């Protein structure tokens with residue numbers, strides 16, 4: 001029995017019916033594009049959230065996480081109300097409860113369950129522990145109750161849980177990456193059509209490593225800024241007479257910018273349109289097996305997020321600049337910004353040098369030590385027991 005199954009048994013006094021796992025994700029390129037109907041190119045991390053679960057006959061939902069001190073949270077599915085999600089130390093339970101709520105809202109016959117989760121994905125590090133928790137829960141509940149859902153459908157329901165029940169206005173990229181990614185591939189995602197393609201991305205075979213540098217900071221600005229960027233993008237698209245910024249082709253960018261009076265709106269539009277173009281270019285390089293050449297596009301993406309989109313921070317900028325100075329092919333912040341993690345593409349042999357350089361630079365700047373790990377593109381969600 002897996003550790004998570006054993007813990008379930010000790011907690012609830014009987015064994016689970018199964019264990020499901022869903023990974024965190026890193027976005028290779030395509031940041032702040034998913035609420036502009038644009039493109040993204042995430043991949044799944046080896047770190048996963050496991051959910052051990054079993055059906056209950058009384059219809060109740062019991063939730064427990066090894067990663068929080070809240071104890072077992074008991075909820076009545078019939079009374080789940082997005083206006084009153086669990087709060088305080090039980091706040092984490094809104095994610096799995098929201099998944100059950102979203103499944104019921106979609107008219108799916110999901111009953112009660114006992115759930116115990118344990119995660120290797122650090123929470124709040126920009127690596128999408130929230131999507132990992134949602135997708136593991138969604139897969140567990142769907143499997144347990146025999147509900148046939150495609151992976152994109154599952155991801156869409158998980159996202160609805162986070163948007164409508166937890167109250168976080170995230171795009172669909174995180175859930176799609178966790179639900180749909182495959183081992184050794186990046187997931188090319190069209191966030192309008194939800195069409196996806198699996199792009200070979202075998203770094204190890206090319207002698208490369210992807211370093212994930214978790215700055216371990218999260219600045220308070222993040223939530224308000226996210227809403228402001230969304231509104232700014234939607235406003236600019238409306239001003240340009242477009243359904244979304246996705247509909248502004250890269251080659252028409254300069255003309256369009258000339259039609260926007262507000263310099264801030266111009267910067268935001270420039271980021272989104274150039275970022276979509278970078279996704280296209282990175283994808284083409286991956287398909288051609290020219291992995292190293294993606295590096296400069298990653299760094300260009302970072303500059304765009306820092307200067308045009310203004311969502312970086314000192315720690316992320318330092319991680320990127322130091323990794324690049326220590327020999328990375330390229331580096332960028334990944335995730336929403338204002339903290340969280342940066343990604344660096346390096347030669348395998350350069351790992352100790354880059355790791356040391358970033359760690360020392362953080363110490364010199366008086367920042368807390370970053371947490372640096374190697375990320376290999378890994379498999380998406382699956383039943384593991």
Ligand code: ADP
Nearest residue numbers: 065067092119123124125126127128129130133
């Ligand atoms: P990220 O998704 O980047 O890790 P979020 O703020 O979106 O950051 O989600 C983090 C939140 O998700 C946590 O604060 C917690 O409420 C919830 N969460 C994620 N994983 C777990 C877990 N294993 N156990 C309990 N709560 C979790």
Ligand code: MG
Nearest residue numbers: 128129130131
């Ligand atoms: Mg999240």
